Amino acid sequence: MTCDESRLLLHAYLDDELDAAQSVDMERHVAACPACAAAQREHERLRKALTQPELYRRAPEALRRQWEAPPAVAATPRRRRPLALAAAAGFAGALLLSAPTWLWLARPGAAPAALVDEAISGHLRSLQPQHLMDVVSTDQHTVKPWFEGKLDFAPRVKELAGEGFPLAGGRLDAIGGRSVAALVYRRRMHAINLYQWPADGADTPQSIAQRHGYTVIDWRQGGMRFLAVSDLNEGELKQFALAFDNTAH
Numbered sequence: 001m002t003c004d005e006s007r008l009l010l011h012a013y014l015d016d017e018l019d020a021a022q023s024v025d026m027e028r029h030v031a032a033c034p035a036c037a038a039a040q041r042e043h044e045r046l047r048k049a050l051t052q053p054e055l056y057r058r059a060p061e062a063l064r065r066q067w068e069a070p071p072a073v074a075a076t077p078r079r080r081r082p083l084a085l086a087a088a089a090g091f092a093g094a095l096l097l098s099a100p101t102w103l104w105l106a107r108p109g110a111a112p113a114a115l116v117d118e119a120i121s122g123h124l125r126s127l128q129p130q131h132l133m134d135v136v137s138t139d140q141h142t143v144k145p146w147f148e149g150k151l152d153f154a155p156r157v158k159e160l161a162g163e164g165f166p167l168a169g170g171r172l173d174a175i176g177g178r179s180v181a182a183l184v185y186r187r188r189m190h191a192i193n194l195y196q197w198p199a200d201g202a203d204t205p206q207s208i209a210q211r212h213g214y215t216v217i218d219w220r221q222g223g224m225r226f227l228a229v230s231d232l233n234e235g236e237l238k239q240f241a242l243a244f245d246n247t248a249h
């Protein structure tokens with residue numbers, strides 16, 4: 001296993017989602033590679049920190065007053081900051097001061113870091129043998145009806161072979177605690193997972209997140225939330241998302 005592979009599989013490893021052989025490979029690599037061992041420890045530490053309610057402390061009064069002061073008086077205007085960035089920069093402890101901080105951190109319109117992580121984990125899981133598809137078909141008229149009765153909504157299924165992204169099939173998956181449709185498209189040897197589920201609210205433009213060599217594109221359109229995940233390069237995944245959005249069916 002190379003360092004790149006080890007970093008790609010790290011989240012799946014920590015989620016206990018690798019098969020036995022991959023887990024052994026991972027443990028062997030980490031035992032021999034101080035850099036990956038450090039990365040693993042850091043991820044474990046962060047994950048633990050982010051799930052322990054006792055770490056959420058009330059901010060000192062002076063700091064709270066500074067936050068609550070009108071912008072004209074505040075010494076430094078506070079910017080909303082994506083959680084992952086803050087955590088990576090080592091500011092997690094400083095930012096996780098009180099429960100309302102979570103709300104304050106939420107950036108409207110962009111996929112929360114947890115959702116991006118979950119989408120990538122789901123994508124990795126889907127690439128395990130036998131996990132990718134429950135219905136294997138390049139025909140939308142086969143894939144779409146397959147979801148009937150399995151979900152409380154009808155997913156949008158489009159054939160994009162003409163755009164260079166042939167439909168391969170679909171399966172049920174779970175994101176953010178709800179059942180979602182996952183459509184699988186192909187581009188050369190790459191798989192694209194397109195997750196979708198109903199979401200209230202106005203359409204949002206496509207926003208892109210990059211993590212561990214994966215690209216996630218998130219958007220809302222016509223009452224549906226879409227998350228496209230792949231190890232394809234950003235340009236091609238963007239092309240896919242636009243093709244899906246712009247193709248009528």
Ligand SMILES: [Zn+2]
Nearest residue numbers: 003006033036
């Ligand atoms: Zn390594």
